[in-house]
Amino acid sequence: MKTVVIGSGSWGTALAQVLEDNQRDVILYGIEKSEVDDINLHHKNSKYFEDVSINPSLKATMDINVVKEADVVLLAVPTIAIESICQQIDLLLTKKTIIVNVSKGFHPTTNERMSQVIRRCISADHLSSVVSLIGPSHAEEVIIRLLTTIDAVSLNEEDAIVVQQLFSNHYLRIYTGSDEVGSELGVAIKNVMAIASGILSGLGYQDNTRAALITRGLQEMIRYGMAFGGQQQTFMGLTGIGDLIVTCTSVHSRNFSAGYQIGKENTVENFLKNNKKTVEGVRTAKIVHNVSKANGIDMPICEEVYQILYEGKEPKTCANDLMLRELKREF
Ligand SMILES: NC(=O)C1=CN([C@@H]2O[C@H](COP(=O)(O)OP(=O)(O)OC[C@H]3O[C@@H](n4cnc5c(N)ncnc54)[C@H](OP(=O)(O)O)[C@@H]3O)[C@@H](O)[C@H]2O)C=CC1
Ligand SMILES: O=C(CO)COP(=O)(O)O
Numbered sequence: 032m033k034t035v036v037i038g039s040g041s042w043g044t045a046l047a048q049v050l051e052d053n054q055r056d057v058i059l060y061g062i063e064k065s066e067v068d069d070i071n072l073h074h075k076n077s078k079y080f081e082d083v084s085i086n087p088s089l090k091a092t093m094d095i096n097v098v099k100e101a102d103v104v105l106l107a108v109p110t111i112a113i114e115s116i117c118q119q120i121d122l123l124l125t126k127k128t129i130i131v132n133v134s135k136g137f138h139p140t141t142n143e144r145m146s147q148v149i150r151r152c153i154s155a156d157h158l159s160s161v162v163s164l165i166g167p168s169h170a171e172e173v174i175i176r177l178l179t180t181i182d183a184v185s186l187n188e189e190d191a192i193v194v195q196q197l198f199s200n201h202y203l204r205i206y207t208g209s210d211e212v213g214s215e216l217g218v219a220i221k222n223v224m225a226i227a228s229g230i231l232s233g234l235g236y237q238d239n240t241r242a243a244l245i246t247r248g249l250q251e252m253i254r255y256g257m258a259f260g261g262q263q264q265t266f267m268g269l270t271g272i273g274d275l276i277v278t279c280t281s282v283h284s285r286n287f288s289a290g291y292q293i294g295k296e297n298t299v300e301n302f303l304k305n306n307k308k309t310v311e312g313v314r315t316a317k318i319v320h321n322v323s324k325a326n327g328i329d330m331p332i333c334e335e336v337y338q339i340l341y342e343g344k345e346p347k348t349c350a351n352d353l354m355l356r357e358l359k360r361e362f
Contacts, residue, residue, distance in 0.1 A: 034103040039066040041079040041170035043107030051089040059091040110136035117152035124157035135218040136311040160187035166269035167277035184208040213261025214270035222312030224248035225278035225286035233294020286312040
């Protein structure tokens, strides 16, 4: 079974190495010559992993035609690039292919989940199914083979099992799941919560506050997810509380780090001016704001993050406003 991993960034490189470690037939496609050369010539991807050595058998290419022979194509690009990469590869695919999504967020203008974008852009003749490989997993840890568990979520159980078998090994354990809506909404919205968690840390709040944020943030994720047909149980799993914990508590998280800077400076200004990293929660905050308003879903934490990112509200004021909302029962 031939797999092409598209995107030679942090997550694409780490997942391609998993397949190479598993002695699968895999090639990594990238658009950035320096990253591709670094992998092929130095067995490193220094831009993302400094001096970590990667499996020397892993090969990268800048030739997109490699997808022509693929049985599985894994898309490891930011959400904003998913539509264009799907349109590009649909012209090249020659058979029904399993498309693996690992991106966490929504289409920037249609608000679709990633599997919806993929199904819209890849023609039925070329698509076996979409499998989302998602859960608590920082690339920085997977690249050095630290123990990690994630889900292969698909409406097609057979293909979810194919992906589970392909990627599982002694340091990466894959579970399967079928709640596409709940899982994709969970991993998208947790990025907004991670920004909030970083903001609170930057403001100087500590363990009590973070526990409150994670617990009440999970309630918001459940409320939003169930409004669109997600199952409550899913939010208790790897794509819910699992991914929420890892991103709200880790310095590896770009969403947490972005929030930390914003909280520390008590303003979003410098972050918006200088950020070059993939911080998916920024766009997600806007989409969650629009969709929750349109559907009457109460998302107070997400709303304050939106106010900070898009309306210039001061982080300190947001934290105070959240605390002084009308008192109510927990459940
Ligand atoms: N990093 C992680 O730990 C995890 C990330 N994810 C998710 O995975 C997705 C990708 O993130 P991540 O790998 O971290 O991002 P990175 O920013 O590390 O890498 C993204 C890569 O995609 C490349 N790229 C952008 N557009 C295209 C395109 N049209 N065709 C081919 N390559 C393209 C970028 O190239 P260039 O550098 O030239 O822009 C870059 O190499 C995100 O949605 C993220 O939420 C999920 C779990 C873990
Ligand atoms: O999704 C992730 C971990 O599960 C990666 O988080 P960041 O995008 O915040 O780095």
